Amino acid sequence: MRKPFLRPLAAAALLPAALLTACGGQDGGNASAGAGGNDGNTIKVGILHSLSGTMAISEVTVKNSESLATDEINARGGLLGKRLQPIVEDGASDWPTFAQKAQKLIRKDRVATVFGGWTSASRKAMLPVFERNKALLWYPVQYEGLESSPYIFYTGATTNQQIVPGLDYLKEKDKKRIYLVGSDYVFPRTANKIIKAYAQANGMQILGEEYTPLGHTEYSTLVNKIGEAKPDAVFNTLNGDSNVAFFKQLRSAGFDAGRLPVMSVSVAEEEVKGIGVQNIAGHPVAWNYYQTTGGRANEAFVRAFQARHRGAVTSDPMEAGYNAVHLWAEAVRRAGTTDVEAVKKAAAGLSLDLPEGRVTIDGATQHVHKTARIGVVQPDGLIKEVWSSREPIRPDPYLRSYPWAAGLSS
Amino acid sequence: MTSLLNQLPIGLSIGAVLLLTALGLTFTFGQMGVVNMAHGEFLMAGAYTAYLLQDWAGAQAVPVALPVAFLVAGALGWVLERTAIRHFYGRPLDTLLLTWGVSLILQQAARDLFGAPNVQVVAPSWLTGRVGLSGATLPHARLFIMALAVACVVGIWAYLGRSRQGRRMRAVMQNRELAAVSGVATGRVDQLTFFIGSGLAGVAGVALTLVGPVGPSIGTYYIVDAFLVVVAGGLGQLRGAVIAALALGMLNSFAEFWTDASLAKVVVFAVVVAFLQVRPQGLFVLRSRALT
Numbered sequence: 271m272r273k274p275f276l277r278p279l280a281a282a283a284l285l286p287a288a289l290l291t292a293c294g295g296q297d298g299g300n301a302s303a304g305a306g307g308n309d310g311n312t313i314k315v316g317i318l319h320s321l322s323g324t325m326a327i328s329e330v331t332v333k334n335s336e337s338l339a340t341d342e343i344n345a346r347g348g349l350l351g352k353r354l355q356p357i358v359e360d361g362a363s364d365w366p367t368f369a370q371k372a373q374k375l376i377r378k379d380r381v382a383t384v385f386g387g388w389t390s391a392s393r394k395a396m397l398p399v400f401e402r403n404k405a406l407l408w409y410p411v412q413y414e415g416l417e418s419s420p421y422i423f424y425t426g427a428t429t430n431q432q433i434v435p436g437l438d439y440l441k442e443k444d445k446k447r448i449y450l451v452g453s454d455y456v457f458p459r460t461a462n463k464i465i466k467a468y469a470q471a472n473g474m475q476i477l478g479e480e481y482t483p484l485g486h487t488e489y490s491t492l493v494n495k496i497g498e499a500k501p502d503a504v505f506n507t508l509n510g511d512s513n514v515a516f517f518k519q520l521r522s523a524g525f526d527a528g529r530l531p532v533m534s535v536s537v538a539e540e541e542v543k544g545i546g547v548q549n550i551a552g553h554p555v556a557w558n559y560y561q562t563t564g565g566r567a568n569e570a571f572v573r574a575f576q577a578r579h580r581g582a583v584t585s586d587p588m589e590a591g592y593n594a595v596h597l598w599a600e601a602v603r604r605a606g607t608t609d610v611e612a613v614k615k616a617a618a619g620l621s622l623d624l625p626e627g628r629v630t631i632d633g634a635t636q637h638v639h640k641t642a643r644i645g646v647v648q649p650d651g652l653i654k655e656v657w658s659s660r661e662p663i664r665p666d667p668y669l670r671s672y673p674w675a676a677g678l679s680s
Numbered sequence: 681m682t683s684l685l686n687q688l689p690i691g692l693s694i695g696a697v698l699l700l701t702a703l704g705l706t707f708t709f710g711q712m713g714v715v716n717m718a719h720g721e722f723l724m725a726g727a728y729t730a731y732l733l734q735d736w737a738g739a740q741a742v743p744v745a746l747p748v749a750f751l752v753a754g755a756l757g758w759v760l761e762r763t764a765i766r767h768f769y770g771r772p773l774d775t776l777l778l779t780w781g782v783s784l785i786l787q788q789a790a791r792d793l794f795g796a797p798n799v800q801v802v803a804p805s806w807l808t809g810r811v812g813l814s815g816a817t818l819p820h821a822r823l824f825i826m827a828l829a830v831a832c833v834v835g836i837w838a839y840l841g842r843s844r845q846g847r848r849m850r851a852v853m854q855n856r857e858l859a860a861v862s863g864v865a866t867g868r869v870d871q872l873t874f875f876i877g878s879g880l881a882g883v884a885g886v887a888l889t890l891v892g893p894v895g896p897s898i899g900t901y902y903i904v905d906a907f908l909v910v911v912a913g914g915l916g917q918l919r920g921a922v923i924a925a926l927a928l929g930m931l932n933s934f935a936e937f938w939t940d941a942s943l944a945k946v947v948v949f950a951v952v953v954a955f956l957q958v959r960p961q962g963l964f965v966l967r968s969r970a971l972t
Contacts (some may be wrong), residue, residue: 302744321791322791322896323897324789324902327796327897345760454941481940481942482941482942487888487891487892488694488932489946491687491941493681494687494690498683511798511897511898514895515892518890518891518892519819521818522822522891523817524819541797543798543799543800544797546798546800546801548802
């Protein structure tokens with residue numbers, strides 16, 4: 271009686287792994303079609319996001335905005351007289367798959383650059399692939415900092431442009447007893463390390479620190495623990511679908527934004543729709559861009575995006591992905607080639623007017639100067655800015671200019 | 681202390697979610713021995729049924745969707761059984777691969793139809809409140825899920841025990857050959873069993889929209905725990921599934937209260953593995969005179 275049903279179960283557990291190994295391993299390295307995807311009349315670029323699995327909810331939209339940017343460049347006559355040819359791959363919310371697909375894009379497709387990744391786990395998996403191949407990755411999502419690879423450009427915020435301003439805001443609002451909730455992987459754990467150092471230096475108190483696996487959907491115990499700790503605010507670094515379950519269950523347990531504000535750093539306009547606005551209205555979020563951000567560049571971006579995707583919203587990571595493509599293209603234009611080293615050199619100090627405002631690449635860290643903005647979720651599902659740093663903040667991925675952060679980067 | 685007491689109803693409600701997602705599997709996996717990896721996608725079909733019905737039923741979509749989702753997911757299951765699974769009876773590994781593939785296809789179909797981002801199912805206002813009992817609070821949504829789980833169990837119990845069809849189903853489950861020679865059309869019983877099992881997943885999917893996300897990947901979040909309940913409870917055993925779901929819900933609730941969510945998962949799996957070492961057949965065993 272035992273074997274017939276246990277054996278298939280064991281096979282079920284092994285199946286995903288087997289499938290992945292079967293799909294990987296084909297790194298090719300054959301075709302030698304000119305350096306850096308610069309082949310005949312087209313320049314190939316890779317777009318690598320999770321189009322399936324738990325992260326697809328967020329990453330598909332970034333893929334869409336990056337495709338919009340490559341199409342815009344093609345519509346304006348292309349790059350160096352050639353058309354951009356995006357090659358889209360699915361990272362499938364699985365970190366080894368990201369590494370394999372990155373390898374495939376670089377070696378087999380010979381792309382000039384890759385735009386991709388969302389979770390830090392996926393970036394960490396891809397990093398050695400890009401460094402080994404001396405290829406270029408543009409990573410469009412806010413992350414936990416403490417990294418500066420010579421082969422990655424980071425167009426999302428690092429901690430001093432998002433998390434630190436988020437904490438400044440809470441402190442300003444006199445929310446000093448904080449509960450930390452996050453998904454169980456590298457971004458939330460590192461972010462919380464930084465938050466704890468900040469709290470210690472600023473007289474704030476951390477009442478609890480909880481992690482749940484990615485894709486976790488059962489939050490009643492956690493909500494109960496939060497209820498017992500009675501914090502002034504929650505700092506939320508959950509990622510993906512878990513946010514939906516967390517906010518729904520928090521709301522149905524009677525906690526609304528007035529009673530317990532939850533500051534989120536991975537919930538943008540797109541996620542608000544899935545969470546349900548009645549569950550999250552009034553809660554603060556920390557980003558660098560909102561659909562409602564003013565300026566002509568953003569109006570054009572929102573209009574162009576909604577012309578393709580009716581009823582869609584635009585969010586910070588989408589904008590950062592869109593920016594990445596335009597920043598790379600401008601660097602290629604200035605360098606006159608897609609050669610990685612030349613592009614890197616041309617990108618240093620490069621400055622463009624993009625939807626979030628003026629964006630400048632910091633050559634030393636390969637991050638960008640960004641304005642920090644705290645927003646509050648509105649009943650219509652959009653996010654309204656309630657606080658901003660006014661001017662772009664210099665990226666400081668290792669928090670070297672913050673005395674309280676000494677010792678974090680080691 | 682009150683928060684510790686709170687964990688009791690929370691454990692019950694986790695158990696109810698587990699039970700609801702596993703009930704359909706006690707039919708398809710427990711009784712027919714089909715390892716249906718696409719069971720989670722029938723949950724998903726139920727959840728999307730509630731989403732689609734919002735256009736028509738508005739805020740009352742959740743209760744309205746319960747019977748509709750039963751039929752939709754049941755029909756999906758029936759089609760799957762007729763077109764594919766019936767050719768693979770007695771070949772568990774092939775069935776596993778087959779249904780795994782079907783689950784990927786259904787997920788992608790949902791992604792193409794409804795988009796990758798989660799969609800919103802608005803809970804009716806009478807499900808958004810909460811009740812307090814001696815310090816512990818319980819959201820109405822959770823109470824609704826518990827009541828639904830109880831209703832489903834009672835319904836199934838009555839069906840299996842009291843109805844002609846249900847008795848045929850049990851006969852086929854206990855001894856297929858004997859049932860066949862006694863004049864039971866086993867093929868038709870299989871169809872019906874699969875229809876009901878899949879339909880129950882649809883019902884569970886509707887209930888889950890109250891507490892969790894509604895998106896293409898939700899099936900993957902619940903499928904492992906659902907199998908866990910059926911295996912721990914003993915194949916084809918309704919009371920086994922009920923007790924296993926409640927026990928695992930309680931275990932999960934208190935393990936997470938004292939440790940954290942990741943560790944609680946480890947504890948639950950470890951306990952189930954240890955338990956299966958002692959009782960490989962699960963909590964309850966089907967007694968039959970078949971020489972298996």
